[in-house]
Amino acid sequence: MNQSAPQLTLTPPNTRVRLGAKKFVQLKRSQDLIETFAWATVVFVAAMFFMDGGLARFGNLNDILQSTSRLTALIGTDLLLIHTLLVARVPWIDKLYGHDKATVAHKKLGKPILYVITAHFLASLIQFAIADGKSVVAEMISLFTTVPDMWSATVGFVLMLAVVVSSINAARKKLSYEVWYVIHLLAYISILAAVPHQFSTGSDIAGKPLQTLFWVSLYLFVALNVVWYRALAPLVLNLGLGLRVSSIVRESSDTVSIYVSGRGLERLGGQAGQFYMLRVMNKANWGKPHPFSISAAPNNRFVRFTIGDRGDFTSQLPDLKVGTRVFLEGPYGVFTEERRTKEKVTLICAGVGAPPIRALAESMAARPGDITIIYRVRSYEDAALLSEIEQVARHRGFRLHVLSGKRGSANSWLPGHLNDIPDHARLIEMNPHISESDVYICGPGPWTHAVEKSLKRVGTPASQIHAEEFAW
Amino acid sequence: MRSATKTFVGLAGIGVLVATAKLGLPAAGANAYPVALTPGTTSSSSETTATPTPTPTTSTTTTTSTKTVTKKTTKKTTKASTSASSGSGTTTPTPTPTPAPVASSTSQTSSSVGYRFGTVQLKVTKKGSNITSVDCLNCTATNGRSAAFASLKAAAISSNGSNFGNLGGATYTTDAFKRALDNALAKF
Numbered sequence: 001m002n003q004s005a006p007q008l009t010l011t012p013p014n015t016r017v018r019l020g021a022k023k024f025v026q027l028k029r030s031q032d033l034i035e036t037f038a039w040a041t042v043v044f045v046a047a048m049f050f051m052d053g054g055l056a057r058f059g060n061l062n063d064i065l066q067s068t069s070r071l072t073a074l075i076g077t078d079l080l081l082i083h084t085l086l087v088a089r090v091p092w093i094d095k096l097y098g099h100d101k102a103t104v105a106h107k108k109l110g111k112p113i114l115y116v117i118t119a120h121f122l123a124s125l126i127q128f129a130i131a132d133g134k135s136v137v138a139e140m141i142s143l144f145t146t147v148p149d150m151w152s153a154t155v156g157f158v159l160m161l162a163v164v165v166s167s168i169n170a171a172r173k174k175l176s177y178e179v180w181y182v183i184h185l186l187a188y189i190s191i192l193a194a195v196p197h198q199f200s201t202g203s204d205i206a207g208k209p210l211q212t213l214f215w216v217s218l219y220l221f222v223a224l225n226v227v228w229y230r231a232l233a234p235l236v237l238n239l240g241l242g243l244r245v246s247s248i249v250r251e252s253s254d255t256v257s258i259y260v261s262g263r264g265l266e267r268l269g270g271q272a273g274q275f276y277m278l279r280v281m282n283k284a285n286w287g288k289p290h291p292f293s294i295s296a297a298p299n300n301r302f303v304r305f306t307i308g309d310r311g312d313f314t315s316q317l318p319d320l321k322v323g324t325r326v327f328l329e330g331p332y333g334v335f336t337e338e339r340r341t342k343e344k345v346t347l348i349c350a351g352v353g354a355p356p357i358r359a360l361a362e363s364m365a366a367r368p369g370d371i372t373i374i375y376r377v378r379s380y381e382d383a384a385l386l387s388e389i390e391q392v393a394r395h396r397g398f399r400l401h402v403l404s405g406k407r408g409s410a411n412s413w414l415p416g417h418l419n420d421i422p423d424h425a426r427l428i429e430m431n432p433h434i435s436e437s438d439v440y441i442c443g444p445g446p447w448t449h450a451v452e453k454s455l456k457r458v459g460t461p462a463s464q465i466h467a468e469e470f471a472w
Numbered sequence: 473m474r475s476a477t478k479t480f481v482g483l484a485g486i487g488v489l490v491a492t493a494k495l496g497l498p499a500a501g502a503n504a505y506p507v508a509l510t511p512g513t514t515s516s517s518s519e520t521t522a523t524p525t526p527t528p529t530t531s532t533t534t535t536t537s538t539k540t541v542t543k544k545t546t547k548k549t550t551k552a553s554t555s556a557s558s559g560s561g562t563t564t565p566t567p568t569p570t571p572a573p574v575a576s577s578t579s580q581t582s583s584s585v586g587y588r589f590g591t592v593q594l595k596v597t598k599k600g601s602n603i604t605s606v607d608c609l610n611c612t613a614t615n616g617r618s619a620a621f622a623s624l625k626a627a628a629i630s631s632n633g634s635n636f637g638n639l640g641g642a643t644y645t646t647d648a649f650k651r652a653l654d655n656a657l658a659k660f
Contacts, residue, residue: 052496
């Protein structure tokens, strides 16, 4: 634990920001474009199969199994590659959807893809077994040994099973992050192991130029994105930056700020409201990155994370040695000014949600009075970053409401002494412009949802509500 | 996705699928590769018909030699519709007639490739760099699988090599056929 905080020097705020509803429409348009493209690949593989007379072959059991096997293989593989791309930390996905939404989509796709690929595996196995008049087990052994590349495809399938099983909620609770992570890395091997049999034994690629072009480009596109954005780009950046912990400052009884510095920090290119995956490069922690929001506007002196003690890895942080090497992956997240469409802004946070709000307050383009900050704390005395937020508000002419005290009624996000009128009425009282402002909310999940409910009541459109949950 | 886009993409997708399904159906329905699992299905081409016991039999060399002459040079066609699994296999892929070839034909015979359902031995004839005919010297397959040979030969000629898709329902036969084909081609 270190010393005093470096003197609070505020970074000059952004001077230009593009506002207006058009911005939102453009975002939606880009999202639609990407999603349309993704669906088009699915339609393409199915259409090519149909063109090939796939539908005609559903006459008898043998045909049904064969056609099912082909169609599920095509669709399953296509979805699998999209599924991989979703978590490759590709900037053009993260910027449009946010890292969190992309991860949610990835999780949703996981099981359906396994079902489709399993259907492919079973259909082809049973079809082979029937055609040869053998038992399924005997057939599997002979497929393994005689048909080209079938053994590697089977290995890939088994690995895929392991990856999905280790990721279902029940297993996630029992496995440590490290074990789960290593198993999850097998997914890459699983995908690669299945490639050869698609080209050598499959009926839908070899000798069909259009399909060959499609699949080769799709594989290459995904592979390049994964290798570059997931592995090489962060590595190259961090080797150049040489980041180290430069000081650690206690902010409240359970919160510390970690200052990280290095060469040429502007190359990190983050924005207020974004987060990085922080990898502390010591023996115990190098294998496990943790997401943390920056708590001060990006500048070329330091990157600062303000982290609350949640009992896990975060409780070791106060004892971190100054000079420890760290790696940062990112920046991630769309909780930024880029999503702002209105002149007026309301920043609402509770407890651990304060850091990104503190950074946004410092960096958002605004005239005095444009921004209202609402900070929900347990007590004035023990609130992280409160004095800094007060300084920013005073300096820039923002209104600040600090709400302290025990929670009132069960569904309220306000302290008890402010519960005499409904939450949304209190919200209008604190900021009469609330329905025509952009609202940034950051706090624990249920609390955030309660605030969102009040916002809907006062008529703030969903397109103006930006929420970041802490649910790691 | 916005609902308007969703509707549009959904309808367009369904439209494409219906259209391609329609395009695919007649081509496949007309002359699909018969996957008959009942013994006794014979094919009209020159290879040995299915015999329950895969005993190698010497093939009729007379027919193969005449074939070499009558077959027209087929340019390497890369149309998807001519590929093996499109189902239009038993017919000769639409030949691109070329003026009388100047290069003389040469033939090579593959070694006999045994596999679990029989044996495949091919005689491949090339004119210049094009495969003009592929003939079965000794091709056997049990349970009507020999019906696949006609499609495989057509596929080999149209792709001018062994780069063609797996014939659905005849994976082993396709594999053995390709190995024999590659073996013969390597001798040129």
